[in-house]
Amino acid sequence: VSPADPPVRWMAPVPREAREQYVGIRELGPRGEKPPVAGARMWVHAQGRLFVRDVPAPPPSDRPAGGGGTNASAAATWRLQPAGAMGPSGSVFFEAFDRPGLYIAAAGGGAEAELLLQPTPHAFWPRAALTGAAGGSSFESTLQPGSFISTHPAGGSGGGPLPSSRLRLARAAGGGDAFAGASSFAISNRTETPPPLAFWARPPVGAPEADAGGFLMYALNEVLDERYSVYLELGGRR
Numbered sequence: 001v002s003p004a005d006p007p008v009r010w011m012a013p014v015p016r017e018a019r020e021q022y023v024g025i026r027e028l029g030p031r032g033e034k035p036p037v038a039g040a041r042m043w044v045h046a047q048g049r050l051f052v053r054d055v056p057a058p059p060p061s062d063r064p065a066g067g068g069g070t071n072a073s074a075a076a077t078w079r080l081q082p083a084g085a086m087g088p089s090g091s092v093f094f095e096a097f098d099r100p101g102l103y104i105a106a107a108g109g110g111a112e113a114e115l116l117l118q119p120t121p122h123a124f125w126p127r128a129a130l131t132g133a134a135g136g137s138s139f140e141s142t143l144q145p146g147s148f149i150s151t152h153p154a155g156g157s158g159g160g161p162l163p164s165s166r167l168r169l170a171r172a173a174g175g176g177d178a179f180a181g182a183s184s185f186a187i188s189n190r191t192e193t194p195p196p197l198a199f200w201a202r203p204p205v206g207a208p209e210a211d212a213g214g215f216l217m218y219a220l221n222e223v224l225d226e227r228y229s230v231y232l233e234l235g236g237r238r
Contacts, residue, residue: 010214014198022097022190023080027052027151028129028136028181042191043167044075045096050104050115050167052151055191069192070223074098074216077192087123088142095121097192101202102213104149106169111144113169119211124149130180138183147171150183195222 025043041052055076058069069077077097087093094104096117105122106113122143129136130148139149150170170183195218202214 011199014194024188024191026186028184042076073191083123091123093121098216100200100214111147111171129184131184148183152182
């Protein structure tokens with residue numbers, strides 16, 4: 001690959017500021033349930049869509065500098081960053097750890113909509129958890145006030161069915177404990193940290209490729225996953 005090729009021209013070290021902003025987002029249970037513990041379902045992305053799923057802890061690492069992880073831990077780590085001039089005061093963006101330049105955003109402008117990874121960020125206000133749980137948070141849309149990131153089913157009523165595994169922008173008429181429980185989360189420690197030598201390969205804003213987002217790049221031996229960690233180099237006898 002020559003320096004003139006786009007992936008090389010787009011590469012830059014992961015900024016220190018970004019490393020300090022990575023978090024995980026875990027479910028909170030219904031009112032009265034204890035705060036989340038290890039093994040609680042977390043926000044993850046898969047094929048551009050948003051879910052809550054169980055995320056196993058990465059296997060132990062003997063790397064002195066730390067960093068690295070698995071496919072699952074990468075998909076469950078988010079950059080929680082202030083929206084700044086791109087959003088209302090106090091609002092935040094959620095950027096995918098392993099797809100820099102792609103953000104959680106609602107598909108369409110309705111008060112209830114699917115959440116996807118998109119190049120144009122959607123700002124959210126962090127609110128106290130709708131369940132009232134100490135240390136919890138709910139995330140209200142700045143574009144559709146009164147709509148929250150939630151696992152509550154589409155069209156569900158306040159006391160309706162159990163939460164699903166899909167994350168969406170939802171509004172429940174009349175509220176209710178079911179909606180509050182499906183819309184309350186805890187900001188927790190990140191599930192993965194970039195290794196010391198890690199890069200973003202992201203197209204500049206306005207480039208034709210920008211809509212596809214970028215990539216997080218680091219050495220293959222930093223991947224703590226049995227499917228990728230063992231390689232053999234075969235060569236002819238000398």
